[in-house]
Amino acid sequence: MSNLSHLREIDQVLSGRGMGRDALVEQSWRRCVEEYGMDPARPSPAHIVTEARLREHREQSERLIAIARSGLEALFRQIAGQKYVLLLADAKGVTVDYFGDPKFEEELRQAGLFLGSDWSEELAGTCGVGSCIITREAITIHQSDHFDLTHTPLSCTAAPIFDTRGNLTAVLDISLLRSPQPKISQSLALNLVKASARRVEMANLMAMNRGDWVLRFSTSPEFLDVDPEAAVALDGSGRIIGMTHGAERVLARQMDGRMDGAAIGERIDRFFDLGIDSLPDLMRGRPTEDRLIQLRDGQGMFGHAIAPQTERRPPAHSPGETGPLQTIGGSDPAIRRLQADAARLAPTGIALLLSGETGTGKERLARAIHTSQPGNRPFVTLSCAAPLPDPETLVEAAAGGTLFLDGPGELSPADQGRLHRVLAGLDSLPLRRRPRLITASTTDLASLVRAGAFRADLFFLLAPVTLSLPPLRLRQDFDWLIDRLLRQFGHLCPQSLRISPAARAELKARDWPGNLRELANTLEVAIALADAAVIDLPDLPPAPLAPVDRTETLADILAACDGNMALAARRMGVNRSTILRRARREGLLDG
Numbered sequence: 001m002s003n004l005s006h007l008r009e010i011d012q013v014l015s016g017r018g019m020g021r022d023a024l025v026e027q028s029w030r031r032c033v034e035e036y037g038m039d040p041a042r043p044s045p046a047h048i049v050t051e052a053r054l055r056e057h058r059e060q061s062e063r064l065i066a067i068a069r070s071g072l073e074a075l076f077r078q079i080a081g082q083k084y085v086l087l088l089a090d091a092k093g094v095t096v097d098y099f100g101d102p103k104f105e106e107e108l109r110q111a112g113l114f115l116g117s118d119w120s121e122e123l124a125g126t127c128g129v130g131s132c133i134i135t136r137e138a139i140t141i142h143q144s145d146h147f148d149l150t151h152t153p154l155s156c157t158a159a160p161i162f163d164t165r166g167n168l169t170a171v172l173d174i175s176l177l178r179s180p181q182p183k184i185s186q187s188l189a190l191n192l193v194k195a196s197a198r199r200v201e202m203a204n205l206m207a208m209n210r211g212d213w214v215l216r217f218s219t220s221p222e223f224l225d226v227d228p229e230a231a232v233a234l235d236g237s238g239r240i241i242g243m244t245h246g247a248e249r250v251l252a253r254q255m256d257g258r259m260d261g262a263a264i265g266e267r268i269d270r271f272f273d274l275g276i277d278s279l280p281d282l283m284r285g286r287p288t289e290d291r292l293i294q295l296r297d298g299q300g301m302f303g304h305a306i307a308p309q310t311e312r313r314p315p316a317h318s319p320g321e322t323g324p325l326q327t328i329g330g331s332d333p334a335i336r337r338l339q340a341d342a343a344r345l346a347p348t349g350i351a352l353l354l355s356g357e358t359g360t361g362k363e364r365l366a367r368a369i370h371t372s373q374p375g376n377r378p379f380v381t382l383s384c385a386a387p388l389p390d391p392e393t394l395v396e397a398a399a400g401g402t403l404f405l406d407g408p409g410e411l412s413p414a415d416q417g418r419l420h421r422v423l424a425g426l427d428s429l430p431l432r433r434r435p436r437l438i439t440a441s442t443t444d445l446a447s448l449v450r451a452g453a454f455r456a457d458l459f460f461l462l463a464p465v466t467l468s469l470p471p472l473r474l475r476q477d478f479d480w481l482i483d484r485l486l487r488q489f490g491h492l493c494p495q496s497l498r499i500s501p502a503a504r505a506e507l508k509a510r511d512w513p514g515n516l517r518e519l520a521n522t523l524e525v526a527i528a529l530a531d532a533a534v535i536d537l538p539d540l541p542p543a544p545l546a547p548v549d550r551t552e553t554l555a556d557i558l559a560a561c562d563g564n565m566a567l568a569a570r571r572m573g574v575n576r577s578t579i580l581r582r583a584r585r586e587g588l589l590d591g
């Protein structure tokens, strides 16, 4: 189809004389013009977000990426050799994971079929990912179905992935740079991508509910045990606490078609002719044919119940062990305590103060606490350096989510008063809409209160509990952090990245006044400077700031260096024998 006829057809659709394209496509074209103000005569190139934003999006989707990976690898193997690329986009449309043939990398990057491309409909126009997010349906957007002429060579097939509460959380897309075939040729792709999305949801449900009963069900017995169609997770009293999208579809038939997570909290016997006590009868030991279950609307299905896999631990402990809080750090005693405390506090609505030097990961921890809780709730940052928004706007944006307050220690007395009024006003909201407050501060707010420089009433509103993030130079999980950052930067380098022992030792010996932010930047520069996939000493940029005198004790520094005297000596800028002498004098060594 020529560019001109594409423009002409869009015009016809807008004037109500469509030529019989899919209704979903025609509706999307209308949105492009009427809601997003796009002009089809002005094509725009693929939108790629900055490295920093990509990193943020990947961090936020980290859990899902990890769960989806093996499913995506299996799917990619199925389609390999057919020039398909596979994209996993987050709920905002940004590509956070990608599998493609490196041979076509440049072409794919230009077409936006790449890590970091933003396929939200309001930016890219009608497209697989963006239109799937809007319609919440699996969809094929084939060639001239695309609104923007830049994308009309592509054929994109996308399916939504829902979290266990029914919120759209990601989109799985397989795309072809060009396809000589008609749209119908993509129906196999559509089935593949739907099945993969279903498996990712199933894996997610199982991972989220290891300690709970899970009831899987299918219309036919053949694949029930290995690849079921749908599943719900149940608490001890038989209430639904999680579900796959397939399950929500089945349950919605008995809830007037409602697909907005309404089934969560309902008892299973409202939908099926069975209760929690009959689940042991549906476990794998019984022949599949004997595991027939009846929906209350009369339909028969086959059920497979999976018992809680481990002893149920108090819920306060479990989220920190597997969830996003794991991404905060490795085996550092202070971090372990922090993770355990954060896991206990996360499900409560208690306001939290996160304290720590710049770059220690306060915002990162706030986001981890937020995402460790189910649901696609808003996370709104309120920077105290910017003018305060009016309370209504704030409540509207953050309702039911997290309000992250950054840097209140710098506020003038008048602004503190204003902030106090805004925050105190949140208390009058119904519980469901009241956002959870998490504050980050690099200054010690308690001493500001004592010095009369910070309002005590505001302090007590913000800080019923304080969680302190240790500075990087005192962390004992430095190796874990380096390895994790290298994995996170994996997309910058085709081979798997390593770091030489000498470079690692040099990094450990540094002072890191900018903490994790400085470490991440240093590694990013080193990756860019390194010739090969091994980062060596000469690739490391020099530390931008000279070390400062610290008040940390020798014991602290030795602990952070795993007792290694040579490392401690380099960090303190003295020689090894000085450390040895001081350690003996302070009784830190035997003999």
Ligand SMILES: Nc1ncnc2c1ncn2[C@@H]1O[C@H](COP(=O)(O)OP(=O)(O)OP(=O)(O)O)[C@@H](O)[C@H]1O
Residues within 6 Å of the ligand: 055, 059, 327, 328, 329, 356, 357, 358, 359, 360, 361, 362, 363, 364, 365, 440, 442, 481, 484, 485, 516, 517, 520
């Ligand atoms: N556990 C972690 N693993 C990997 N990277 C991390 C981790 N924690 C923080 N980072 C990275 O370090 C940088 C700084 O983190 P963050 O913004 O959370 O720090 P902060 O304490 O809020 O900083 P500031 O006080 O300056 O606002 C970010 O780029 C973040 O991605």
